[in-house]
Amino acid sequence: MKAVVYNGPFDVSVENVADPTIEKPLDAIIRITSANICGSDLHPYEGRAEFDSGMVFGHENMGIVEEVGAGVDRITVGDRVSVPFNLACGTCRNCNDGFTSACLRANPSGQPGAGYGYPQMGPYWGGQAELLRVPWADFNLLKLPEGTEHELDFTMLSDIFPTGYHATELAKVSPGKSVAVFGAGPVGLMAAHSAALRGASQVFVVDFEPDRLALAETFGATAVDLSTGDVVEAIMDATNGRGVDSGVEAVGYQAHDATGQEHPALVMDNLVQVVRATGAIGVVGVYNPVDPGGATEEAKEGRIAFDFGTAFTKGVSIGTGQCPVKRYNRELRDLIIHGNATPGSIVSHELSLDEAPHAFDQFDKRVDGWTKVVLHPAA
Numbered sequence: 001m002k003a004v005v006y007n008g009p010f011d012v013s014v015e016n017v018a019d020p021t022i023e024k025p026l027d028a029i030i031r032i033t034s035a036n037i038c039g040s041d042l043h044p045y046e047g048r049a050e051f052d053s054g055m056v057f058g059h060e061n062m063g064i065v066e067e068v069g070a071g072v073d074r075i076t077v078g079d080r081v082s083v084p085f086n087l088a089c090g091t092c093r094n095c096n097d098g099f100t101s102a103c104l105r106a107n108p109s110g111q112p113g114a115g116y117g118y119p120q121m122g123p124y125w126g127g128q129a130e131l132l133r134v135p136w137a138d139f140n141l142l143k144l145p146e147g148t149e150h151e152l153d154f155t156m157l158s159d160i161f162p163t164g165y166h167a168t169e170l171a172k173v174s175p176g177k178s179v180a181v182f183g184a185g186p187v188g189l190m191a192a193h194s195a196a197l198r199g200a201s202q203v204f205v206v207d208f209e210p211d212r213l214a215l216a217e218t219f220g221a222t223a224v225d226l227s228t229g230d231v232v233e234a235i236m237d238a239t240n241g242r243g244v245d246s247g248v249e250a251v252g253y254q255a256h257d258a259t260g261q262e263h264p265a266l267v268m269d270n271l272v273q274v275v276r277a278t279g280a281i282g283v284v285g286v287y288n289p290v291d292p293g294g295a296t297e298e299a300k301e302g303r304i305a306f307d308f309g310t311a312f313t314k315g316v317s318i319g320t321g322q323c324p325v326k327r328y329n330r331e332l333r334d335l336i337i338h339g340n341a342t343p344g345s346i347v348s349h350e351l352s353l354d355e356a357p358h359a360f361d362q363f364d365k366r367v368d369g370w371t372k373v374v375l376h377p378a379a
């Protein structure tokens with residue numbers, strides 16, 4: 001099959017690799033119809049997270065079931081399915097508690113949590129390819145309505161729509177609350193969409209990219225352009241000096257200022273300022289324990305020196321980590337089916353697999369208009 005293969009920093013290519021096969025009775029093989037490129041893929045792409053060359057990229061996958069192992073009985077050949085980016089066993093303590101993001105059995109390294117085509121997430125190939133092997137298929141796969149309708153909306157169910165939603169859950173967004181979302185990348189946009197779905201009265205989205213801020217406005221948010229002034233002041237003014245109830249961190253450890261200078265603590269510092277005392281912050285932007293390219297000696301070891309003193313004084317709660325996709329994807333799917341959610345509206349490019357290397361380059365440079373790329377391997 002054809003697949004997007006990682007060769008080293010800033011170097012991916014489309015190669016012919018071996019087809020995946022059923023290795024265990026609970027496996028399924030999926031023929032991929034859509035696989036997205038994620039902001040998270042850019043961490044290994046830029047050499048900021050160590051990744052084995054030869055690995056196949058892609059953790060945002062959906063498609064049609066092509067083959068199932070002897071032990072699979074809920075999922076059948078021909079089903080249209082979404083594949084959560086967390087790869088989980090379904091039987092360990094954390095899976096039973098709903099934390100598929102921290103499965104204790106799926107990652108052979110022993111680290112909690114596994115996934116497809118991603119550093120530290122186990123040996124599993126990703127789905128930026130024609131075919132994907134999914135272990136524990138009955139547990140992991142989400143069934144979708146037959147056909148091709150809502151393809152771009154459903155393809156957001158594997159990661160960024162649930163992740164944006166999870167951010168608003170960690171940030172305790174509920175009807176009438178005010179929310180500040182930092183980062184208008186795909187995850188921040190999904191957090192803004194989710195905040196509106198949960199009944200927030202005011203949603204601010206902060207970034208410098210005008211095209212991304214314009215998309216935030218389509219979800220009913222107020223855009224705050226970082227390059228035009230003091231973002232903390234702007235949000236305090238817009239909330240009559242009270243600050244917001246909830247904050248979302250959807251940027252991660254490569255947060256930078258308007259000049260491009262990296263400050264890994266910048267967004268957390270801003271959030272601690274704009275979230276009111278006893279409010280909550282959801283951190284879904286990625287921070288790594290080891291970052292060879294970190295901006296400071298501390299950052300290289302994952303030590304992020306944000307204003308924890310003020311956070312403590314204000315009694316702000318902070319929730320963080322990878323999204324347990326299965327906790328939300330069924331209900332978010334139903335919001336799509338019934339016309340209440342349109343996460344696919346942020347897609348800027350639908351491309352064939354062959355165009356992936358160019359897409360990685362453009363998305364990584366945040367070239368204007370490259371918001372979210374969906375690859376269609378069958379195209």
Ligand SMILES: NC(=O)c1ccc[n+]([C@@H]2O[C@H](COP(=O)([O-])OP(=O)(O)OC[C@H]3O[C@@H](n4cnc5c(N)ncnc54)[C@H](O)[C@@H]3O)[C@@H](O)[C@H]2O)c1
Pocket residue numbers: 038039040041159160163182183184185186187188206207208209212226250251252253254255256257266267283284285286321322323
């Ligand atoms: N927790 C999870 O389960 C999970 C899942 C998916 C993605 N992520 C992570 O979420 C983060 C966002 O993902 P994405 O796909 O939207 O990435 P992205 O890189 O496309 O978007 C990040 C955005 O943040 C903006 N930004 C940079 N510095 C900023 C600052 N100081 N203030 C405000 N905005 C700033 C950038 O301009 C960019 O638009 C990444 O770290 C990604 O790895 C986490």
Ligand SMILES: [Zn+2]
Pocket residue numbers: 038039040059060085159160
């Ligand atoms: Zn992703």
Ligand SMILES: [Zn+2]
Pocket residue numbers: 088089090091092093094095096102103104105106
């Ligand atoms: Zn498990």
